[in-house]
Amino acid sequence: MKFVDEVSIRLVGGRGGSGCVSFRREKYVPKGGPDGGDGGRGGDVILEASDKKHTLLDFRHRSVFRAPAGAHGQGQNRHGRSGDDLILQVPVGTVAKDPRTEQVLADLSVNGCRWTAARGGLGGKGNAHFVSSTHRVPRFAQEGQEGEDLEVLLELKLIADAGLVGFPNAGKSTLIASVSAARPKIADYPFTTLVPNLGVVRHKDYPPFVMADVPGLLEGAHRGTGLGTRFLRHLERCRILVHLIDITQVTGKDYLGAFRRIERELSLYSKEMEKKRRIVVLNKVDLATDPDALEEIFRAHQEAGYPVFRVSALKRKGLEELLECITSLLRDSEPFEQPFCDRREEG
Numbered sequence: 001m002k003f004v005d006e007v008s009i010r011l012v013g014g015r016g017g018s019g020c021v022s023f024r025r026e027k028y029v030p031k032g033g034p035d036g037g038d039g040g041r042g043g044d045v046i047l048e049a050s051d052k053k054h055t056l057l058d059f060r061h062r063s064v065f066r067a068p069a070g071a072h073g074q075g076q077n078r079h080g081r082s083g084d085d086l087i088l089q090v091p092v093g094t095v096a097k098d099p100r101t102e103q104v105l106a107d108l109s110v111n112g113c114r115w116t117a118a119r120g121g122l123g124g125k126g127n128a129h130f131v132s133s134t135h136r137v138p139r140f141a142q143e144g145q146e147g148e149d150l151e152v153l154l155e156l157k158l159i160a161d162a163g164l165v166g167f168p169n170a171g172k173s174t175l176i177a178s179v180s181a182a183r184p185k186i187a188d189y190p191f192t193t194l195v196p197n198l199g200v201v202r203h204k205d206y207p208p209f210v211m212a213d214v215p216g217l218l219e220g221a222h223r224g225t226g227l228g229t230r231f232l233r234h235l236e237r238c239r240i241l242v243h244l245i246d247i248t249q250v251t252g253k254d255y256l257g258a259f260r261r262i263e264r265e266l267s268l269y270s271k272e273m274e275k276k277r278r279i280v281v282l283n284k285v286d287l288a289t290d291p292d293a294l295e296e297i298f299r300a301h302q303e304a305g306y307p308v309f310r311v312s313a314l315k316r317k318g319l320e321e322l323l324e325c326i327t328s329l330l331r332d333s334e335p336f337e338q339p340f341c342d343r344r345e346e347g
């Protein structure tokens with residue numbers, strides 16, 4: 001399945017039906033009064049978060065979505081039927097923004113929550129409404145109103161408990177494959193992973209948690225290098241970060257070089273990202289040739305102040321302790337904050 005996490009679309013509420021101009025005509029009732037009914041309301045366009053959707057692919061091939069119009073009013077005071085609402089399902093974690101100002105319009109992060117994006121137009125009043133003592137025979141009715149017409153940018157931000165970060169080739173996909181049923185592509189070249197993968201991790205009797213494998217970051221990611229901001233976005237809603245380091249890439253005495261370069265990208269991206277709790281994982285220990293050097297790398301990272309683990313994602317070594325630490329951090333950390341679903345409704 002193709003993964004699409006950003007689309008620009010136009011949403012248009014249904015047009016209201018027009019009011020009717022009509023006069024009562026019946027046998028033995030001369031000059032029956034006006035009896036034109038009102039037009040029906042146009043339907044609203046509503047976005048609904050659904051856990052059955054995983055990508056914004058449905059919006060890729062079509063860019064304008066219109067709700068049905070209301071029906072016109074008719075004689076004998078018959079009102080037009082309202083247009084049905086158009087309900088568009090989006091994946092949980094979709095954020096709707098104004099494409100010009102980037103202002104967040106709605107944040108659909110809970111399954112089932114809805115946002116009325118474009119309201120339908122009101123129906124016009126029929127001529128029966130316009131009778132007055134001075135105006136007995138109104139020969140006019142109102143037109144239906146246009147529905148709201150809105151351009152929105154939809155961005156999908158995955159929601160996960162633990163997000164894997166690191167340079168390309170660090171072994172993130174190998175790790176998620178070793179601890180969950182996710183089967184991402186794994187290969188010995190950078191940028192094997194181009195779209196995020198989610199995996200559910202079950203460890204002992206702890207509640208299962210969701211791990212996200214996000215494509216590797218490069219220096220300059222916070223500015224967009226290597227699609228960095230697009231990938232970093234998926235880490236915004238991870239409760240904790242698991243920073244993976246390929247020990248074979250740690251060279252000379254610059255033990256913390258790789259670690260600091262990724263950390264810098266995270267803090268330049270946002271304050272929230274910088275504040276997230278995290279775990280450092282030194283991966284590929286099966287390739288370590290010098291145990292003393294490995295010990296030094298380990299100590300240097302410990303001094304940075306985070307829990308550090310030595311693992312081999314490939315050989316499945318050290319993973320139990322790592323999962324133990326992730327589950328205990330998750331138990332102590334705040335659940336993802338409940339976002340608002342319908343800003344307009346609140347206002």
Ligand SMILES: Nc1nc2c(ncn2[C@@H]2O[C@H](COP(=O)(O)OP(=O)(O)OP(=O)(O)O)[C@@H](O)[C@H]2O)c(=O)[nH]1
Nearest residue numbers: 168169170171172173174191192193216312313314
């Ligand atoms: N020896 C050894 N190789 C590993 C280990 N973990 C991963 N690898 C290898 O490292 C290479 C990259 O692994 P991936 O899991 O694709 O790395 P990634 O971080 O997902 O890379 P990108 O998706 O490109 O960002 C693959 O050839 C893996 O087999 C490990 O613990 N030991």
Ligand SMILES: [Mg+2]
Nearest residue numbers: 172173192193
């Ligand atoms: Mg990968």
